[in-house]
Amino acid sequence: MTKSVERIALPAPSPSTARSLTVFRYGQAGARPKAYLHASLHADETPPMLVAHHLAALLDEAAKDGRIAGEIVLVPVANPIGLDQNVAGTHAGRYELAGGGNFNRGFPDLTDAVAARIAGELGRDEAANARAVREALAATIASVEPRGPLAHMRHALMRLAVDADIVLDLHCDAESLPHLHIATVNWPAGADLAAELGSRAQLVSIDPGGSAFEDTMSGHWRKLRERLGAAHPIPQGCFASTVELRGRADVDDGLARADAEALLRFLIRRGVVRGEPGPLPRSVGDGVPFEAVDMLRAPVAGIVAYRHVLGDQVKKGQVIADIVDPTAEDARGARTPVATRTDGFILTRRDDKLVRPGQVIAKVVGREVLPGRTGLLLED
Ligand SMILES: [Zn+2]
Structure with missing residues:
Protein backbone atom coordinates (compact mmCIF):
# COMPACT_ATOMS: atom_id res chain seq x y z
CA MET A 1 0.00 0.00 0.00
CA GLY A 285 21.91 24.15 20.18
CA ASP A 286 22.06 22.53 23.59
CA GLY A 287 19.48 20.90 25.80
CA VAL A 288 18.73 23.23 28.72
CA PRO A 289 16.32 22.93 31.63
CA PHE A 290 13.04 24.62 30.67
CA GLU A 291 13.25 26.18 34.16
CA ALA A 292 16.36 28.06 32.95
CA VAL A 293 14.38 29.91 30.26
CA ASP A 294 13.50 33.42 31.39
CA MET A 295 9.98 34.32 30.24
CA LEU A 296 10.05 38.11 30.16
CA ARG A 297 6.60 39.52 30.72
CA ALA A 298 5.30 43.03 30.09
CA PRO A 299 4.80 44.73 33.47
CA VAL A 300 2.50 47.38 31.95
CA ALA A 301 0.51 47.96 28.79
CA GLY A 302 2.09 49.67 25.81
CA ILE A 303 4.17 49.19 22.72
CA VAL A 304 7.14 46.88 23.02
CA ALA A 305 10.33 48.30 21.50
CA TYR A 306 13.17 45.78 21.49
CA ARG A 307 16.80 46.63 22.11
CA HIS A 308 17.93 43.23 20.80
CA VAL A 309 17.22 40.85 17.97
CA LEU A 310 16.82 37.06 18.02
CA GLY A 311 20.03 35.24 18.83
CA ASP A 312 21.66 38.16 20.67
CA GLN A 313 23.71 37.14 23.69
CA VAL A 314 22.62 39.06 26.78
CA LYS A 315 23.69 39.37 30.40
CA LYS A 316 21.67 39.06 33.58
CA GLY A 317 20.18 42.50 34.37
CA GLN A 318 20.43 43.70 30.77
CA VAL A 319 17.40 45.55 29.40
CA ILE A 320 15.91 43.59 26.51
CA ALA A 321 13.02 45.88 25.62
CA ASP A 322 11.08 48.96 26.67
CA ILE A 323 7.34 49.10 27.00
CA VAL A 324 6.37 52.51 25.66
CA ASP A 325 3.27 54.42 26.71
CA PRO A 326 2.81 57.00 23.97
CA THR A 327 0.30 58.92 26.10
CA ALA A 328 2.80 59.72 28.87
CA GLU A 329 2.77 63.49 29.44
CA ASP A 330 6.54 63.55 29.80
CA ALA A 331 8.14 61.47 27.06
CA ARG A 332 11.10 60.77 29.38
CA GLY A 333 8.77 58.81 31.62
CA ALA A 334 7.07 56.93 28.80
CA ARG A 335 9.37 53.91 28.87
CA THR A 336 9.30 50.93 31.23
CA PRO A 337 12.46 48.89 30.75
CA VAL A 338 12.27 45.10 31.01
CA ALA A 339 15.49 43.29 31.97
CA THR A 340 16.35 39.62 31.83
CA ARG A 341 17.18 37.58 34.90
CA THR A 342 19.71 35.36 33.18
CA ASP A 343 22.83 35.27 31.06
CA GLY A 344 21.82 33.70 27.78
CA PHE A 345 20.48 34.39 24.30
CA ILE A 346 17.19 35.64 22.91
CA LEU A 347 15.15 32.77 21.53
CA THR A 348 11.77 34.42 20.90
CA ARG A 349 10.10 37.82 20.70
CA ARG A 350 6.49 38.87 20.25
CA ASP A 351 5.17 39.50 16.77
CA ASP A 352 2.26 41.71 17.85
CA LYS A 353 4.04 44.66 19.46
CA LEU A 354 1.01 46.08 21.29
CA VAL A 355 1.16 44.35 24.67
CA ARG A 356 -0.95 43.92 27.75
CA PRO A 357 0.42 43.46 31.26
CA GLY A 358 1.53 39.88 31.89
CA GLN A 359 2.03 38.93 28.27
CA VAL A 360 5.32 37.25 27.38
CA ILE A 361 7.51 39.58 25.29
CA ALA A 362 10.64 37.41 25.02
CA LYS A 363 12.20 34.13 26.02
CA VAL A 364 15.86 34.18 27.01
CA VAL A 365 17.62 30.83 27.14
CA GLY A 366 19.96 30.58 30.11
CA ARG A 367 21.64 27.61 31.78
CA GLU A 368 20.81 28.07 35.45
CA VAL A 369 17.36 27.18 36.78
CA LEU A 370 15.59 30.42 37.70
CA PRO A 371 13.79 30.97 41.00
CA GLY A 372 10.04 30.99 40.60
CA ARG A 373 10.06 28.92 37.38
CA THR A 374 7.74 26.28 38.86
CA GLY A 375 4.22 25.08 38.17
CA LEU A 376 3.12 25.67 34.58
CA LEU A 377 6.37 26.23 32.70
CA LEU A 378 4.69 26.98 29.37
CA GLU A 379 3.66 30.45 28.32
CA ASP A 380 -0.01 30.15 29.29
ZN1 LIG B 1 1.90 26.49 19.17
Missing part, protein backbone atom coordinates in the same frame (compact mmCIF):
# COMPACT_ATOMS: atom_id res chain seq x y z
CA THR A 2 1.40 3.42 -0.87
CA LYS A 3 -0.81 6.10 0.62
CA SER A 4 -4.34 6.33 1.86
CA VAL A 5 -6.32 9.40 2.71
CA GLU A 6 -8.95 9.39 5.40
CA ARG A 7 -11.33 12.16 6.37
CA ILE A 8 -12.54 11.94 9.94
CA ALA A 9 -15.77 13.86 10.37
CA LEU A 10 -15.99 16.11 13.42
CA PRO A 11 -19.36 17.11 14.85
CA ALA A 12 -20.80 20.10 13.06
CA PRO A 13 -20.81 23.17 15.32
CA SER A 14 -24.04 24.36 13.78
CA PRO A 15 -26.57 23.11 11.23
CA SER A 16 -25.47 23.17 7.61
CA THR A 17 -21.74 23.28 8.41
CA ALA A 18 -19.16 20.50 8.37
CA ARG A 19 -15.60 19.94 9.54
CA SER A 20 -13.20 17.06 9.19
CA LEU A 21 -9.64 16.03 9.90
CA THR A 22 -7.65 14.96 6.86
CA VAL A 23 -5.28 12.07 7.58
CA PHE A 24 -2.52 10.84 5.26
CA ARG A 25 -1.40 7.28 6.00
CA TYR A 26 1.72 5.64 4.67
CA GLY A 27 2.92 2.08 5.09
CA GLN A 28 1.18 -0.95 6.49
CA ALA A 29 -1.23 -0.39 9.39
CA GLY A 30 0.37 -1.91 12.48
CA ALA A 31 3.91 -1.84 11.04
CA ARG A 32 6.61 -0.55 13.38
CA PRO A 33 8.00 1.89 14.09
CA LYS A 34 4.91 4.08 13.84
CA ALA A 35 5.44 7.83 13.48
CA TYR A 36 2.67 10.34 13.98
CA LEU A 37 3.04 13.98 12.94
CA HIS A 38 0.54 16.78 12.88
CA ALA A 39 0.73 20.47 12.04
CA SER A 40 -0.53 23.68 13.58
CA LEU A 41 -2.52 22.55 16.59
CA HIS A 42 -2.60 26.23 17.55
CA ALA A 43 -4.12 27.02 14.12
CA ASP A 44 -2.60 30.51 13.83
CA GLU A 45 0.85 29.01 13.26
CA THR A 46 1.18 28.67 9.51
CA PRO A 47 4.73 27.33 8.95
CA PRO A 48 3.97 23.75 10.07
CA MET A 49 1.15 23.34 7.55
CA LEU A 50 3.48 24.29 4.70
CA VAL A 51 6.11 21.90 6.09
CA ALA A 52 3.45 19.16 6.21
CA HIS A 53 2.65 19.84 2.55
CA HIS A 54 6.30 19.39 1.58
CA LEU A 55 6.71 16.36 3.83
CA ALA A 56 3.66 14.71 2.22
CA ALA A 57 5.25 15.20 -1.21
CA LEU A 58 8.48 13.57 0.01
CA LEU A 59 6.58 10.70 1.62
CA ASP A 60 4.51 10.21 -1.55
CA GLU A 61 7.78 9.63 -3.41
CA ALA A 62 9.15 7.34 -0.70
CA ALA A 63 5.92 5.33 -0.75
CA LYS A 64 6.01 5.04 -4.54
CA ASP A 65 9.55 3.65 -4.26
CA GLY A 66 8.49 1.17 -1.58
CA ARG A 67 10.66 2.84 1.07
CA ILE A 68 8.12 3.09 3.91
CA ALA A 69 9.37 0.56 6.45
CA GLY A 70 7.04 1.36 9.34
CA GLU A 71 3.78 3.28 9.48
CA ILE A 72 3.39 7.06 9.16
CA VAL A 73 0.31 9.05 10.04
CA LEU A 74 0.43 12.69 8.96
CA VAL A 75 -2.32 15.18 9.79
CA PRO A 76 -1.45 18.28 7.76
CA VAL A 77 -4.03 20.47 9.51
CA ALA A 78 -4.48 19.39 13.11
CA ASN A 79 -7.03 22.02 14.06
CA PRO A 80 -9.86 22.75 11.64
CA ILE A 81 -11.79 24.43 14.48
CA GLY A 82 -9.08 26.99 15.08
CA LEU A 83 -8.42 27.40 11.38
CA ASP A 84 -11.97 28.63 10.98
CA GLN A 85 -11.83 31.25 13.75
CA ASN A 86 -11.79 34.78 12.50
CA VAL A 87 -12.69 37.91 14.43
CA ALA A 88 -13.36 40.99 12.38
CA GLY A 89 -10.98 39.96 9.64
CA THR A 90 -8.20 38.70 11.88
CA HIS A 91 -7.44 35.02 12.28
CA ALA A 92 -7.67 34.02 15.95
CA GLY A 93 -5.89 30.77 16.83
CA ARG A 94 -4.34 29.41 20.02
CA TYR A 95 -7.55 29.58 22.12
CA GLU A 96 -10.95 28.24 21.24
CA LEU A 97 -13.35 31.15 20.92
CA ALA A 98 -16.19 28.95 22.17
CA GLY A 99 -14.51 28.79 25.59
CA GLY A 100 -12.42 25.63 25.39
CA GLY A 101 -9.16 27.37 26.27
CA ASN A 102 -5.73 26.83 24.77
CA PHE A 103 -5.96 24.25 21.97
CA ASN A 104 -2.77 22.54 23.17
CA ARG A 105 -3.83 21.91 26.74
CA GLY A 106 -6.15 19.53 28.53
CA PHE A 107 -5.49 16.32 26.60
CA PRO A 108 -6.90 13.54 28.80
CA ASP A 109 -4.37 11.53 30.81
CA LEU A 110 -5.08 7.81 30.29
CA THR A 111 -2.57 6.53 32.85
CA ASP A 112 -5.09 5.41 35.51
CA ALA A 113 -7.32 3.57 33.04
CA VAL A 114 -4.38 1.93 31.27
CA ALA A 115 -2.78 0.86 34.55
CA ALA A 116 -6.06 -0.79 35.57
CA ARG A 117 -6.42 -2.45 32.17
CA ILE A 118 -2.93 -4.00 32.15
CA ALA A 119 -2.78 -5.01 35.81
CA GLY A 120 -1.92 -8.71 35.79
CA GLU A 121 -0.90 -8.72 32.12
CA LEU A 122 2.69 -7.54 32.54
CA GLY A 123 5.67 -9.82 32.85
CA ARG A 124 9.44 -9.64 32.66
CA ASP A 125 9.64 -9.19 28.89
CA GLU A 126 9.98 -5.47 28.15
CA ALA A 127 8.91 -5.77 24.50
CA ALA A 128 5.79 -7.76 25.45
CA ASN A 129 4.97 -5.20 28.13
CA ALA A 130 5.33 -2.41 25.58
CA ARG A 131 2.85 -4.19 23.28
CA ALA A 132 0.41 -4.57 26.16
CA VAL A 133 0.71 -0.85 27.00
CA ARG A 134 0.15 0.16 23.35
CA GLU A 135 -2.93 -2.05 23.05
CA ALA A 136 -4.30 -0.71 26.32
CA LEU A 137 -3.67 2.90 25.29
CA ALA A 138 -5.52 2.34 22.01
CA ALA A 139 -8.39 0.48 23.69
CA THR A 140 -8.71 3.08 26.43
CA ILE A 141 -8.92 6.10 24.15
CA ALA A 142 -11.36 4.21 21.92
CA SER A 143 -13.64 3.73 24.95
CA VAL A 144 -13.76 7.44 25.83
CA GLU A 145 -16.88 9.31 24.69
CA PRO A 146 -15.90 12.89 23.86
CA ARG A 147 -18.45 15.66 24.30
CA GLY A 148 -18.55 18.57 21.91
CA PRO A 149 -16.56 19.53 18.82
CA LEU A 150 -13.31 20.45 20.60
CA ALA A 151 -13.26 17.30 22.73
CA HIS A 152 -13.99 15.28 19.58
CA MET A 153 -11.07 16.87 17.79
CA ARG A 154 -8.66 16.25 20.69
CA HIS A 155 -9.97 12.69 20.94
CA ALA A 156 -9.52 12.04 17.21
CA LEU A 157 -5.92 13.32 17.30
CA MET A 158 -5.17 11.17 20.35
CA ARG A 159 -6.65 8.05 18.74
CA LEU A 160 -4.32 8.52 15.78
CA ALA A 161 -1.23 9.12 17.92
CA VAL A 162 -1.61 7.32 21.22
CA ASP A 163 0.19 4.09 20.29
CA ALA A 164 2.89 5.69 18.12
CA ASP A 165 6.60 5.18 18.72
CA ILE A 166 7.30 8.72 17.53
CA VAL A 167 5.04 11.76 17.97
CA LEU A 168 6.00 15.15 16.52
CA ASP A 169 3.71 18.09 17.26
CA LEU A 170 4.69 20.80 14.76
CA HIS A 171 4.23 24.40 15.94
CA CYS A 172 5.92 27.77 15.63
CA ASP A 173 6.42 30.66 18.05
CA ALA A 174 5.74 34.37 17.50
CA GLU A 175 9.18 35.57 16.29
CA SER A 176 11.57 32.76 16.96
CA LEU A 177 14.63 30.70 16.25
CA PRO A 178 13.90 27.00 15.66
CA HIS A 179 13.72 25.05 18.93
CA LEU A 180 12.24 21.95 20.55
CA HIS A 181 10.27 21.21 23.68
CA ILE A 182 11.16 17.77 24.91
CA ALA A 183 10.66 15.66 28.02
CA THR A 184 13.55 14.58 30.23
CA VAL A 185 12.78 10.95 29.32
CA ASN A 186 13.37 11.78 25.65
CA TRP A 187 16.54 13.81 26.01
CA PRO A 188 19.29 13.36 24.83
CA ALA A 189 17.60 10.64 22.75
CA GLY A 190 16.24 13.45 20.56
CA ALA A 191 19.66 14.87 19.65
CA ASP A 192 19.24 13.53 16.09
CA LEU A 193 15.98 15.46 15.62
CA ALA A 194 17.53 18.63 17.08
CA ALA A 195 20.58 18.40 14.84
CA GLU A 196 18.57 17.71 11.69
CA LEU A 197 16.28 20.69 12.29
CA GLY A 198 19.05 23.08 13.31
CA SER A 199 17.29 23.56 16.63
CA ARG A 200 18.95 26.36 18.61
CA ALA A 201 17.76 25.09 22.00
CA GLN A 202 16.01 22.06 23.43
CA LEU A 203 13.83 23.08 26.37
CA VAL A 204 13.85 20.02 28.60
CA SER A 205 11.49 19.34 31.50
CA ILE A 206 9.98 16.34 33.29
CA ASP A 207 6.53 17.74 32.56
CA PRO A 208 5.87 21.44 31.86
CA GLY A 209 2.24 21.16 33.02
CA GLY A 210 -1.03 21.86 31.24
CA SER A 211 -1.42 18.40 29.62
CA ALA A 212 -0.12 19.49 26.23
CA PHE A 213 -0.31 16.95 23.41
CA GLU A 214 3.35 15.94 23.44
CA ASP A 215 3.57 15.59 27.22
CA THR A 216 0.40 13.53 27.36
CA MET A 217 1.64 11.13 24.68
CA SER A 218 5.12 10.57 26.13
CA GLY A 219 4.02 11.03 29.75
CA HIS A 220 1.83 7.90 29.72
CA TRP A 221 4.96 5.75 29.45
CA ARG A 222 6.89 7.61 32.15
CA LYS A 223 3.95 7.49 34.58
CA LEU A 224 3.22 3.81 33.92
CA ARG A 225 6.90 3.03 34.48
CA GLU A 226 6.87 4.99 37.75
CA ARG A 227 3.86 2.98 38.92
CA LEU A 228 4.53 -0.48 37.58
CA GLY A 229 8.12 -0.46 36.39
CA ALA A 230 9.68 -1.72 39.61
CA ALA A 231 8.18 -5.16 39.08
CA HIS A 232 7.76 -5.08 35.29
CA PRO A 233 10.13 -3.43 32.82
CA ILE A 234 8.38 -0.77 30.71
CA PRO A 235 10.37 1.12 28.09
CA GLN A 236 9.90 4.74 27.06
CA GLY A 237 7.71 3.59 24.20
CA CYS A 238 7.00 7.05 22.83
CA PHE A 239 9.56 9.55 21.63
CA ALA A 240 7.75 12.88 21.43
CA SER A 241 8.69 16.48 20.82
CA THR A 242 6.95 19.79 20.26
CA VAL A 243 8.82 21.29 17.33
CA GLU A 244 8.83 25.09 17.09
CA LEU A 245 9.55 25.91 13.45
CA ARG A 246 10.74 29.53 13.89
CA GLY A 247 8.19 32.39 13.90
CA ARG A 248 4.73 32.95 12.48
CA ALA A 249 6.00 35.09 9.62
CA ASP A 250 8.62 32.56 8.53
CA VAL A 251 6.45 31.00 5.85
CA ASP A 252 8.49 30.18 2.81
CA ASP A 253 8.71 27.26 0.40
CA GLY A 254 12.50 27.08 0.71
CA LEU A 255 12.46 26.91 4.52
CA ALA A 256 9.52 24.52 4.57
CA ARG A 257 11.09 22.18 2.02
CA ALA A 258 14.34 22.12 4.02
CA ASP A 259 12.44 21.40 7.25
CA ALA A 260 10.48 18.62 5.55
CA GLU A 261 13.72 17.10 4.25
CA ALA A 262 15.15 17.26 7.77
CA LEU A 263 12.07 15.49 9.14
CA LEU A 264 12.36 12.82 6.43
CA ARG A 265 16.03 12.22 7.30
CA PHE A 266 15.01 11.92 10.96
CA LEU A 267 12.38 9.31 9.99
CA ILE A 268 15.06 7.45 8.01
CA ARG A 269 17.43 7.52 11.01
CA ARG A 270 14.65 6.08 13.16
CA GLY A 271 13.92 3.26 10.73
CA VAL A 272 10.45 4.48 9.72
CA VAL A 273 11.55 5.15 6.14
CA ARG A 274 14.27 3.21 4.30
CA GLY A 275 17.13 5.20 2.82
CA GLU A 276 20.45 6.84 3.42
CA PRO A 277 20.18 9.89 5.69
CA GLY A 278 23.79 11.02 5.23
CA PRO A 279 25.94 12.30 8.06
CA LEU A 280 24.13 13.89 10.99
CA PRO A 281 24.59 17.68 10.86
CA ARG A 282 26.55 19.27 13.67
CA SER A 283 24.22 20.28 16.48
CA VAL A 284 23.76 24.05 16.87
